[in-house]
Structures are given as C-alpha cells and as structure tokens.
Amino acid sequence: SRDDTPQRGYILYITPANVWEFWMxxxxxxxxxxxxAATFDxxxxxxxxxxxxxKSFYINGRLAGQGTATLSPNTQRPLRIGGGATESAAxxxxxxxxxxxxxVYNRALSAEEVAGLAGxxxxxxxxx
Numbered sequence: 516s517r518d519d520t521p522q523r524g525y526i527l528y529i530t531p532a533n534v535w536e537f538w539m540x541x542x543x544x545x546x547x548x549x550x551x552a553a554t555f556d557x558x559x560x561x562x563x564x565x566x567x568x569x570k571s572f573y574i575n576g577r578l579a580g581q582g583t584a585t586l587s588p589n590t591q592r593p594l595r596i597g598g599g600a601t602e603s604a605a606x607x608x609x610x611x612x613x614x615x616x617x618x619v620y621n622r623a624l625s626a627e628e629v630a631g632l633a634g635x636x637x638x639x640x641x642x643x
Contacts, residue, residue: 516594524589527563528608529553537563537572537580542587548572550579558615560633566623576633578626594619 516524522540530536535550551574553559562573565586572580596617597610624632 516589516592518589518592521587523587524592525563525565525586527561528610535559535561535572535574535579537570539565539570539584539586540589541585546570546582546584548580548582550574562624562629562632564623564629571623571626573626573629573633576630576635 517526518524518540521542522545523542524540526538528536533553535553536547538545538547548570550572560575564571568583570582570584571578597614598608
C-alpha cells in the first residue's frame with residue numbers, strides 16, 4: 516500500500532540483504548523497522564500492526580521489531596500483494612516467492628492473536 520510521492524502507506528518486504536522489514540510512510544519520509552533474516556525455501560508468517568502511534572512487526576509469531584511512528588495513509592494508489600512500488604500502473608519490486616493466506620484487519624491484533632495465527636503454541640511472556 517505504498518505511495519512514494521509523498522511517502523504514504525506501508526510496505527512489508529525482504530531487502531536485498533535478505534532481511535524482513537516493515538516501513539510506514541509519514542507523509543514526508545519513511546519510518547522503517549527491521550526484522551529477522553528470511554530463510555529461503557521455508558514459509559514465514561509475517562505480521563505488522565499499528566495502533567496509537569506504536570508499530571509492531573512480527574516474524575513467525577514473535578516480536579521482531581517495534582517503534583513509534585506516524586502513518587500517512589495511502590489514499591491514491593492500490594494495495595498490491597507481492598508488489599512493492601505502486602506508483603506506476605504495472606508496479607515494481609515484486610516478491611520472488613509464494614504468498615498465502617493474506618489478511619488485512621480493521622484493527623491492530625494483540626501479540627497473542629498474532630502468535631496464534633502463526634501457530635505458536637507456547638505461552639508468550641507478558642511484561643509486568
């Protein structure tokens with residue numbers, strides 16, 4: 516859901532260095548959070564949430580990165596699953612792999628919900 520002029524929306528992708536990342540457009544730039552390295556030939560469950568100025572990035576049900584952010588929603592470009600750049604009609608930066616079970620929610624999921632969707636069955640540590 517990216518628009519680069521100005522920077523709006525959000526991006527989930529693997530960098531050329533093989534690292535999962537979650538970026539949000541602020542309207543004047545990009546706010547990025549790096550996750551874990553991607554493993555070739557293995558499925559990964561990737562989730563990003565945003566609520567009350569807090570963004571969280573999960574890989575396989577575990578928190579991989581977190582931070583504060585301002586989101587400027589992308590209201591001009593399409594949401595593309597598997598395509599990073601949406602500024603042109605054809606798109607660009609397409610994901611070179613398989614994608615399955617895509618979900619977009621109208622609320623931020625809790626850490627426990629993300630873990631459950633990823634199939635994590637051991638209890639998560641909760642802070643005091």
